[in-house]
Amino acid sequence: MKILLQRCLEGSVTVDGDVTGAIERGLVALVGTTRGDDEPIARRLAERVAGYRLFPDETGRTNRSVRDIGGAVLVVPQFTLYANTRKGTRPSFTRAGPPDEARELVRIFEEALQGHGIPTAAGVFGADMKVALINDGPFTVELELVAPPAG
Numbered sequence: 001m002k003i004l005l006q007r008c009l010e011g012s013v014t015v016d017g018d019v020t021g022a023i024e025r026g027l028v029a030l031v032g033t034t035r036g037d038d039e040p041i042a043r044r045l046a047e048r049v050a051g052y053r054l055f056p057d058e059t060g061r062t063n064r065s066v067r068d069i070g071g072a073v074l075v076v077p078q079f080t081l082y083a084n085t086r087k088g089t090r091p092s093f094t095r096a097g098p099p100d101e102a103r104e105l106v107r108i109f110e111e112a113l114q115g116h117g118i119p120t121a122a123g124v125f126g127a128d129m130k131v132a133l134i135n136d137g138p139f140t141v142e143l144e145l146v147a148p149p150a151g
Contacts, residue, residue: 001037001045001105002081002144004030007054011074011133013123020129021121026071027054028133032081033097033105036147042105045145046112049073054139072119075110076131077102099126 005027012022029049055064055071066073079102083091097105103125110120123129 001034001041001109001146002032002142003045003049004032004078004081005049005052005054005141005143006030006133007136007139008074009134009136011131013074013076013121014130014132015124015127020124020127021074023072023074023119023121025069025136026073026119027066028074028076028131030076030078030081031106031109032078033102034082034095034146035097037097037101037105038147039105039108041145041147042108043112045143046109046116048143050113050116050118052141052143054141067116067118072121073113074121074123074133075106075113076123076129077106077125 008026008028010024011028013020050067051065053063053065055069057063079093079096082095083093084095085091106125110122113120
């Protein structure tokens with residue numbers, strides 16, 4: 001499971017002209033899944049996102065988490081994070097998780113964030129989403145956890 005975090009002053013997702021989720025200061029989390037991802041990975045990543053220090057403290061050092069600042073997370077399902085771009089001029093998405101499994105893992109991730117006291121808003125899985133944000137910094141990081149090899 002891979003998450004691209006963007007620190008923001010505000011963010012929103014619109015589907016078919018309707019805003020499906022919006023936040024003020026916090027993080028936009030683009031969330032992608034791959035084969036082998038499972039519930040423990042989704043829950044562990046939610047824990048990391050809740051506590052990851054991406055915001056400045058009073059001295060300007062990056063020492064505060066989204067939880068510390070009372071921020072929120074806008075969760076945006078993004079299967080294209082697992083695009084394979086090694087060959088040709090068109091990405092392959094065969095590494096992306098199967099849709100039904102991915103939908104459930106993104107739901108678990110969002111629910112786990114809420115369990116850590118983080119307000120969330122979300123996009124719509126599989127929809128044509130329009131994502132807007134005012135990136136703060138810009139400040140963007142990638143978090144990834146992979147399932148251990150079988151056996």
